[in-house]
Amino acid sequence: MLILSVESSCDETAVALVRDGRQVLCDCISSQVDLHRIYGGVVPEIASRKHIEAIYGLAEQALAKAEISRNEIDAIAVTYAPGLIGALLVGVNFAKAAALALDKPLIPVHHIRGHIAANYIAYPDLKPPFLCLVVSGGHTMIIDVKDYTDMEILGATRDDAAGECFDKVARVLGMPYPGGAALDKAAKSGDENRYSMPNPKLSGNPLDMSFSGLKTAAVNLIHNTHQKGEEVEVNDLCASFSKAVSRMLIPRTMAALEQTGYQTLAVAGGVAANSRIRADLMRECEKRNVRLCLPPLSLCGDNAAMIGAQGYYEYLSGNVADQTLNAYATKSFEGESL
Numbered sequence: 646m647l648i649l650s651v652e653s654s655c656d657e658t659a660v661a662l663v664r665d666g667r668q669v670l671c672d673c674i675s676s677q678v679d680l681h682r683i684y685g686g687v688v689p690e691i692a693s694r695k696h697i698e699a700i701y702g703l704a705e706q707a708l709a710k711a712e713i714s715r716n717e718i719d720a721i722a723v724t725y726a727p728g729l730i731g732a733l734l735v736g737v738n739f740a741k742a743a744a745l746a747l748d749k750p751l752i753p754v755h756h757i758r759g760h761i762a763a764n765y766i767a768y769p770d771l772k773p774p775f776l777c778l779v780v781s782g783g784h785t786m787i788i789d790v791k792d793y794t795d796m797e798i799l800g801a802t803r804d805d806a807a808g809e810c811f812d813k814v815a816r817v818l819g820m821p822y823p824g825g826a827a828l829d830k831a832a833k834s835g836d837e838n839r840y841s842m843p844n845p846k847l848s849g850n851p852l853d854m855s856f857s858g859l860k861t862a863a864v865n866l867i868h869n870t871h872q873k874g875e876e877v878e879v880n881d882l883c884a885s886f887s888k889a890v891s892r893m894l895i896p897r898t899m900a901a902l903e904q905t906g907y908q909t910l911a912v913a914g915g916v917a918a919n920s921r922i923r924a925d926l927m928r929e930c931e932k933r934n935v936r937l938c939l940p941p942l943s944l945c946g947d948n949a950a951m952i953g954a955q956g957y958y959e960y961l962s963g964n965v966a967d968q969t970l971n972a973y974a975t976k977s978f979e980g981e982s983l
């Protein structure tokens with residue numbers, strides 16, 4: 646089954662062609678990140694406008710690159726939630742129009758389910774059930790992937806997402822948006838023990854996480870140091886902060902592995918590109934003899950191939966939409982279809 650998939654939930658317009666959920670024929674991405682950088686973050690109105698400008702040409706480009714004609718497409722999959730509503734609507738309307746014009750099924754895909762499915766592309770033999778750690782700019786959660794379309798959140802952040810905190814601290818340090826990757830690079834040559842960072846204990850669900858205190862501690866430390874007329878050791882702060890984020894994520898993920906008894910851990914989302922988190926995951930999984938699936942960096946960030954992968958399994962489970970499909974800024978994805 647050949648799926649044309651569309652992703653436009655944030656600042657990347659993407660169109661891919663994916664066969665049977667696993668084989669990527671092409672994955673075309675048009676990033677707007679340079680445009681938003683001057684504002685220090687994504688400007689929703691600009692994002693929507695740029696998606697409109699890019700999407701049709703990108704779809705044409707995808708077909709040309711893969712040497713596929715329109716009548717070979719079996720279905721259209723699209724991210725319909727969560728994300729910036731205006732941005733999502735561009736993709737959803739494009740996909741609805743394409744499905745109508747080609748008379749093919751329209752498959753709604755939840756963005757987080759898509760991130761998880763990036764692992765099916767990177768690891769063709771991977772099948773549920775497994776545990777997945779999702780760490781992106783907007784979400785941080787530990788998910789029991791019981792089946793391709795049946796998932797349960799075992800733990801999640803109670804406040805900010807890990808990526809959001811990386812970006813905020815990077816911004817205060819004067820790094821360009823989105824600062825996660827720059828902060829990661831600086832951390833590599835820093836002393837992780839130079840600055841002490843909080844390690845908050847949460848009551849209730851032991852798999853829940855919290856990052857806002859950590860973010861505030863890092864931001865306050867930077868401001869207080871500047872107020873004293875001193876300079877922060879940027880690399881050391883980045884290393885100390887990355888260590889603290891990892892300390893919040895990894896023990897809970899390992900506890901979830903123990904709780905579920907799974908021997909496979911998949912990782913998803915843009916923050917999965919973080920070298921400290923990757924190294925810690927590798928070490929801890931090796932200790933426990935757990936199979937670790939860490940997709941390549943190109944599949945960690947937003948892309949349309951992951952939407953095509955998940956779209957295939959949504960289709961197989963009967964999750965098909967009609968022309969009334971809407972986009973949603975927030976939407977739960979556990980267990981349900983639409």
Ligand code: KG4
Binds near residue numbers: 783808919920947
């Ligand atoms: O999954 P994604 O591409 O978009 C969302 O759905 O949110 O994730 C983007 C996030 C941004 O916050 C970005 O700064 C972060 O992933 N990121 C990183 C790294 N590379 C990207 N954070 C830490 N270290 C990195 N190497």
Ligand code: ZN
Binds near residue numbers: 782
């Ligand atoms: Zn994403």
